Amino acid sequence: MSAKLTRNDAAAAGRARNVLRGWREPAWGYAFILPNLALIALFFLYPLFNTFRLSLFQANMSGETFIGLDNFRSLFADDVVLNSLKHTFYFALIIVPIIVALSFTVAGMMKDLRPSSKALFRVVFYLPVVATPVVVTMIWAWMYNVNFGILNYLRSLLHLGPVQWLGTTSGAFFSIVIVVVTWSVGQPIILYLASMDGISKDLYEAAELDGAGPLRKFFAITLPLIANTTLFVTVTTTISTFQIFVVIHLLTRGGPYFSTETLVYTIYRTAFTSTEFGAASAQGVVLFVIIMVIALVQLRLIRSKA
Incomplete structure (x- = not known):
């Protein structure tokens, strides 16, 4: 029984290593493009979202008031x-x-x-x-x-x-x-x-x-x-x-x-x-x-x- 458990543990550990190895290369790729993604989110996605949000408000220098459409x-x-x-x-x-x-x-x-x-x-x-x-x-x-x-x-x-x-x-x-x-x-x-x-x-x-x-x-x-x-x-x-x-x-x-x-x-x-x-x-x-x-x-x- 113990030998069988050991083999199962070894197989599970091997599968875990394969999963980690499979994620390692994509993770490096995402790490390299992360600065660009951050800039896109900061200077494009956030202003775009905020534009849609502000379109529902009466917004000026004094503040914002929700007015719908x-x-x-x-x-x-x-x-x-x-x-x-x-x-x-x-x-x-x-x-x-x-x-x-x-x-x-x-x-x-x-x-x-x-x-x-x-x-x-x-x-x-x-x-x-x-x-x-x-x-x-x-x-x-x-x-x-x-x-x-x-x-x-x-x-x-x-x-x-x-x-x-x-x-x-x-x-x-x-x-x-x-x-x-x-x-x-x-x-x-x-x-x-x-x-x-x-x-x-x-x-x-x-x-x-x-x-x-x-x-x-x-x-x-x-x-x-x-x-x-x-x-x-x-x-x-x-x-x-x-x-x-x-x-x-x-x-x-x-x-x-x-x-x-x-x-x-x-x-x-x-x-x-x-x-x-x-x-x-x-x-x-x-x-x-x-x-x-x-x-x-x-x-x-x-x-x-x-």
Whole structure:
């Protein structure tokens, strides 16, 4: 009996060692990523949770009062918020197709260049991404200047009068579109170029042997094989477009006549100018839900087509 118990104890001890050994390697992995997880929890998950919580309160510098869904009811009755939401959708509907089409076209033009030329253009197009939106926006602010901006200077060489690039509603809107496209198109170009370079040339050669022309090869080979890249570029560009803030704040501050105010800028004004943190949090929750729904719809549509 004692020998049998000893064998059972030894087997149990072996199983315990195997369990510990099985947990040891994953534990080391979790230990290495723990600092990053802590930062994510501190600077992302906690603010996200607190935003949802504050959206149910009337919160300002003096304190917090629970009011339930009143912030959301007043939000959808506020003309300023609805107007900024409309402009946000307008920006997305214009900017996202431009970036996708432009980046795809430029990448297609670069695909057959020599490696040295391709590397040079990669650097040129990626520079605005490295420069950050603030730097790019400040450069465009000087270019748009009515008195000494380079755009009006070029017009003067053609004996044309100066233009108030940011002084009219339509002019300011499309001026912001140009700035956003300038700093946003670099990364999609790099992604599309890498995706196109990954397509085997044997596929194009086989298609040519079957009598396929350039358009047939484009629609039958190139487009399907870069569908995942198009999906990624479309979703990420849509999310970033819905979060436009820097260019609005530095160039127009939502003007003229609130024609360029986006929902993110309205959240900023509500929180840090009016100090209505509860209302701003409700606006942030609405923006979060809109972005999530649009991203999910885009994922489903593009994947089904692919």
